[in-house]
Amino acid sequence: MIPAAFRYERPTTIDEAIELLGQPEAKALAGGQSLLPLLRLRMAEPELLVDLQDIPELRGMRHDMDQVWVGAFVRHVELAESAPWRVLREAAEATGDRQVRRLGTIGGATAHADPAGDLPAALLALHAVVEAVGPAGRREIPIDGFFLGPLTTELAPDEVLAGLRLPRPKSGTGSSYRKLRQQASGFALAGVGVMVRMEAGRCVEAGIGVTGVGLQPYAAEAAGRRLIGTPLGDAEVEAALEALLEGVDVQEDAYASADYRAKMCRLCATQALESARAEALG
Amino acid sequence: MQLELKVNGRLVRRDVEPRTLLVDLLRDELALTGTKVGCDTSQCGACTVLLDGHAVKSCNMLALQAQGCDVVTIEGLRDLVPEEVREEGLHPLQAAFWNEDGLQCGYCTPGMILSACDLLKENPNPSDEDVRHGIEGNICRCTGYQPIVLAVRKAADVLADAGIDPLGRSREEAGR
Numbered sequence: 001m002i003p004a005a006f007r008y009e010r011p012t013t014i015d016e017a018i019e020l021l022g023q024p025e026a027k028a029l030a031g032g033q034s035l036l037p038l039l040r041l042r043m044a045e046p047e048l049l050v051d052l053q054d055i056p057e058l059r060g061m062r063h064d065m066d067q068v069w070v071g072a073f074v075r076h077v078e079l080a081e082s083a084p085w086r087v088l089r090e091a092a093e094a095t096g097d098r099q100v101r102r103l104g105t106i107g108g109a110t111a112h113a114d115p116a117g118d119l120p121a122a123l124l125a126l127h128a129v130v131e132a133v134g135p136a137g138r139r140e141i142p143i144d145g146f147f148l149g150p151l152t153t154e155l156a157p158d159e160v161l162a163g164l165r166l167p168r169p170k171s172g173t174g175s176s177y178r179k180l181r182q183q184a185s186g187f188a189l190a191g192v193g194v195m196v197r198m199e200a201g202r203c204v205e206a207g208i209g210v211t212g213v214g215l216q217p218y219a220a221e222a223a224g225r226r227l228i229g230t231p232l233g234d235a236e237v238e239a240a241l242e243a244l245l246e247g248v249d250v251q252e253d254a255y256a257s258a259d260y261r262a263k264m265c266r267l268c269a270t271q272a273l274e275s276a277r278a279e280a281l282g
Numbered sequence: 283m284q285l286e287l288k289v290n291g292r293l294v295r296r297d298v299e300p301r302t303l304l305v306d307l308l309r310d311e312l313a314l315t316g317t318k319v320g321c322d323t324s325q326c327g328a329c330t331v332l333l334d335g336h337a338v339k340s341c342n343m344l345a346l347q348a349q350g351c352d353v354v355t356i357e358g359l360r361d362l363v364p365e366e367v368r369e370e371g372l373h374p375l376q377a378a379f380w381n382e383d384g385l386q387c388g389y390c391t392p393g394m395i396l397s398a399c400d401l402l403k404e405n406p407n408p409s410d411e412d413v414r415h416g417i418e419g420n421i422c423r424c425t426g427y428q429p430i431v432l433a434v435r436k437a438a439d440v441l442a443d444a445g446i447d448p449l450g451r452s453r454e455e456a457g458r
Contacts, residue, residue, distance in 0.1 A: 001322050008283060008300035008346055029347075036342045037324050039301075049300065051347065097419025098397060099330055099339045185325070186418070 003039035010051045014058070014133050014160050020050045022135065022158040028052055030073060030108030033100045058107065058162060068166045069131075072107025079106060079119075084168065086279060087175035087193045087272075091122035094179050096186055107161045110146075113153045113216060115251075116187040120147060120217035122177050124209025125193035126166050127219075134159035147216040173197045173205075174279030178268040179212070182255050188212030189256045190265035192244075194272040196232065198280040203227045213265050214248040222246050223269075232277045241266050287348050289314070290358025298345050305329045305340035308355060316356035316392045320421070327420030330393035331355050335449055337400035339419070356392035359399070362450040367440070374440040375399060375433075375448060384433030386424035394420045398434045399448040403456065406447065407438055 011017040020026060027046035029035055030053075038044040052058055058073040061082070068084045079092035080101065095101055095109070095118045109119045110130065123143045130141040134156055143164075146154050155161060169175075179191035190212045197205035206227040208220040226240035244266055250258040285298045289312060296311055308314045308331070317340055320328030324342040331340045332354040340353075354362065360373040369377035375395045378384065385391045394417060401408060401416030408416060413431045422430060441448060447456040 002303070002306075003301040005299065005301055008344070010346075010349075029344075032343055032347065033324070036303075036344070040303075040322070049344075053347070097327070098400060098416060099327060099337050099419045100324075100342075102333075102336045102338050102400075103343065 001040040001042075003036075004042055004045040006046050007048045008051065009048065010054050012054045012056075014055060014162060017050055017052060017055060017160050018133065018135055018158055020048065021160065023048055026050055026157070028111070028160060030105040030111075031075060031103040032108070033096065033104040034108065034112040034114060052107075052160065058160075063168065066168050068168055069163050070106055070166065071163045072105060072110075072161050074106050076101035076104045076106070076109075076119075085122070085126060085166065085175050085195070087122045087125050087177045087195055087276070088119070088166075090177040091118040091191075091193055094118045094177060094181075094188075094191070106164060110164065111153060111155055111161045113147050113149075113151050114187070115150045115214070115216055116189075116191070116212035117217060118177065118179060118188060118191055118211065121179075121188075121191050121193035121209035121211040122175075123164060123166075123193075124217060124219040125175060125177075125195045125207040126209075127207050129165040130154075131162045131165060132156075132159045133162050138162075140165070144219040144221070147218065149216050152216070170197060172199055172280055174276035174281070176272040176275035176279070178272040178275070180264045180268060190261050190268050192265060192268040192272050194269065194276045196227065196273065196276045196280050198232075198277070201231050201281075203230055203232050208244070208269065210244065210248075210265060210269075213245065213250055213261055215251065218248065220244050220246075220269075227273075232273060237270060237273050241269050244269055283346060285345055285349060287345075287350060288352045290354055291361060296345075300344065300346055302345045303341055304331070304343050304345045304348050304353070307345040308340060308353070314355045314357050318389055318392060320389065320393075325421065326390070326393075327397060327417075328390050328393040330396045330420065332396055332399065332449075335403070337397045337419075354396075356395060359395065362448070363444075363446060364450065367444045367446065367450075373448070374444070375402075375437040378433040378437035378440065379430070382429050382433035382436055384425065384430045385422075390420060390422045390424075394422065394430060398437070402434070402438055402441060402448045406442060406453070408435065410435070
């Protein structure tokens with residue numbers, strides 16, 4: 001299948017990219033591992049494709065005192081190897097396959113906003129912040145609230161997702177990602193990323209990101225709050241996870257009923273929490 | 283648009299439409315039909331080639347994204363290793379697929395071999411489990427995978443004996 005015709009540009013700065021993205025029907029291209037299938041199916045027919053691969057400002061990871069900045073063009077393979085959080089390494093490794101992970105990027109996966117994408121769940125668990133640059137300048141968008149629906153985000157058409165800010169792992173933190181794969185596509189039928197921080201045997205901070213279940217990846221805030229103050233024992237976790245799917249329209253398709261998805265989602269969350277807790281208690 | 287890249291060691295210059303997929307450039311323009319189009323939805327991996335030494339799906343990228351890159355297809359794979367390591371002119375991975383019956387219809391084989399190449403570059407001594415995970419992006423509808431796993435592990439032994447990685451680099455070079 002051949003995509004509809006488009007023009008192609010390769011800017012070398014973010015400012016140039018923003019200007020190009022301001023043109024009608026322009027679309028940003030990162031690794032292209034989600035966009036190319038859409039182009040070939042002609043579900044997307046942009047007039048201009050703006051390839052971001054030559055922009056050095058989108059590359060690399062930087063660590064400062066209490067934050068880590070991950071450039072939009074950091075690829076899944078790099079994340080799987082050297083992301084500062086285990087939940088991000090595991091989610092990157094769980095994405096697609098070897099070839100897709102080689103080209104796919106964190107910025108692309110975030111901006112694409114697949115309802116069953118793996119990285120969004122990890123980013124939600126970590127309370128990441130999206131850094132977007134547009135004609136009016138730079139703005140920061142908390143990841144909780146960034147995903148608005150299937151393939152729909154807060155990002156404006158002429159904004160470039162420049163990078164993501166994450167907290168730096170402190171002592172006593174642990175994190176993990178668990179998913180149930182749809183065997184043929186590899187996408188998550190349910191996927192859960194978690195992050196916890198333990199102090200004196202009690203959970204003092206928690207984040208839970210869920211994917212593959214609703215119309216978009218989301219943060220299970222209520223469930224996370226219920227974990228605070230507990231030692232993350234089996235009973236407390238089970239009680240907290242009753243709120244995991246609160247207010248979520250659990251999806252149903254040929255691969256999984258809503259009931260099965262919900263059960264598997266709770267199971268993934270339980271396993272991820274167990275693993276994160278073990279890491280936190282080191 | 284003007285495109286310049288290296289394919290199997292040779293410099294290629296072409297004027298391409300931006301929407302040209304890398305696989306179509308390889309097959310239709312350069313007549314390198316060893317690279318297959320299987321599913322056309324980026325699931326099956328039959329179109330896998332090496333891009334700057336890493337396995338990628340050539341049906342899932344634009345030719346222009348490979349501007350300035352070094353592409354190796356199944357046709358050029360054997361040239362990466364010294365002649366004395368080849369068996370009847372074949373790269374150790376190709377020879378192992380032949381010897382271990384790692385194929386039946388053969389359609390998935392070029393992609394399977396190039397993914398295995400990427401795997402062995404990172405992990406010179408993979409377990410069965412490692413191989414299965416390593417080739418998860420490639421679908422075979424004939425073999426049931428077991429002979430493919432055997433072939434990849436056999437090739438790993440041959441490469442280890444020769445002291446090189448599948449791209450023909452000495453282990454010290456590959457480690458850098």
